[in-house]
Amino acid sequence: MDPKRLERLLERVRAGEASVEQALAELGNLPYKDLGYARVDHHRALRQGVPEVVWAEGKSPEQVVGVAEELVKGGHDVLVTRLSAEAAQVVTGRLPSLKYNAVSRTAKLEQRPKPPSDGFVAVVTAGTSDIPVAEEALETLSMCGIAADPLYDVGVAGIHRLLGEVERLRRARAVIVVAGMEGALASVIGGLVAAPVVAVPTSVGYGVALGGVTTLFAMLTSCASGLTVVNIDNGFGAAMAVVRILSCQRASSPVAE
Numbered sequence: 065m066d067p068k069r070l071e072r073l074l075e076r077v078r079a080g081e082a083s084v085e086q087a088l089a090e091l092g093n094l095p096y097k098d099l100g101y102a103r104v105d106h107h108r109a110l111r112q113g114v115p116e117v118v119w120a121e122g123k124s125p126e127q128v129v130g131v132a133e134e135l136v137k138g139g140h141d142v143l144v145t146r147l148s149a150e151a152a153q154v155v156t157g158r159l160p161s162l163k164y165n166a167v168s169r170t171a172k173l174e175q176r177p178k179p180p181s182d183g184f185v186a187v188v189t190a191g192t193s194d195i196p197v198a199e200e201a202l203e204t205l206s207m208c209g210i211a212a213d214p215l216y217d218v219g220v221a222g223i224h225r226l227l228g229e230v231e232r233l234r235r236a237r238a239v240i241v242v243a244g245m246e247g248a249l250a251s252v253i254g255g256l257v258a259a260p261v262v263a264v265p266t267s268v269g270y271g272v273a274l275g276g277v278t279t280l281f282a283m284l285t286s287c288a289s290g291l292t293v294v295n296i297d298n299g300f301g302a303a304m305a306v307v308r309i310l311s312c313q314r315a316s317s318p319v320a321e
Contacts, residue, residue: 097134101127104134113311114208115140117300120147120169125154132159132173142173143207145200145300168199168299178209185212185306186236188253190219190243193268198242200299201264208307220248233257237313238306242299244268247279254288260309262292262302 073090076082082090088110097104109115115138118131128144128151135142142162147155152164152171162171185205189198195216205212213236218226226249233239234257242264243249250263263286265279272278276296283293294301 097138099130099134102131104131104138106135106138106140109140114304114307115142117204118142118144120144120151120155125151125158128155129158132162136173136175139175141175141207142171143204144171145169145204147171165199165203167196168203169196170200170203172203172207174207181209181211183211183237184235185210185310186215186233186239187212188215188218188233188239188241188249190217190241190245190247190249191268192217194242194244194266197264197266197297197299198240201240201242201303202299204300204303205306208303210307210310218249219243219245220252223252226252230256234259238262238309240264240299240302240306242266242302243283244276244279245273247282250283250291250293251286251288254286254291260292260306261288261290262294262305264294264299264302265296267297 073082073087077084077087091107091110096106105116115135118128120128128147132142132144144155147164147169149166155171156162156164162173164171187198187201189195198214198216202212202214215229218229233253236259238260239253239257240262241250241253244266245268247263247265250261254261263283265276265283267276269279280293280296283291292305294305
């Protein structure tokens with residue numbers, strides 16, 4: 065953030081030359097921090113409600129540390145995704161306040177207190193092998209201050225395991241369904257609940273599962289109306305879709321007098 069630019073903006077508001085709304089709009093476009101290898105967006109939280117998230121794959125541990133340190137300086141919470149265990153040793157060695165989750169391959173640091181969550185999001189997997197993707201969704205929801213209730217290994221191969229949990233699912237504000245193989249669980253849950261359902265195809269499956277492509281196609285052609293589908297193994301993307309949906313719901317809810 066450029067202090068001089070901010071000072072000029074505040075002076076314009078004080079002089080009545082700019083409204084509060086205009087100032088907020090301008091703050092949403094203030095500069096990022098250029099680190100040479102990355103341009104850290106300090107105002108994403110202002111525009112979208114959630115700070116920039118660090119994708120670790122393809123970055124050196126030193127680059128991950130540099131971006132994370134810059135976010136910390138800006139007072140933001142930090143979430144790093146797709147962080148290998150080897151890279152995590154370097155990153156957390158430099159930033160010990162980052163907490164690493166080996167299952168989800170994420171690291172997080174929460175600096176800002178969050179208000180109590182209104183309800184919960186159900187995160188459901190078809191099988192145990194889908195849990196790492198579900199855990200990525202859980203970590204993302206947690207960073208956004210949204211309570212989540214995991215429900216694992218309830219796939220259609222033993223559908224009675226799911227049917228005993230229907231009332232629990234119907235209490236959720238949204239449901240994230242993580243499944244590989246033929247991905248049928250998303251359609252089943254999509255037909256059972258009224259809340260938004262976001263499906264995540266995973267790369268779990270033999271041969272013609274094609275690393276999740278078959279699951280993706282199956283979910284995209286689901287007969288469950290209104291089912292949202294994200295990319296293969298993208299637990300983060302599913303959680304962010306839910307965050308946006310719930311944010312819109314909060315914004316449109318009437319305020320009690």
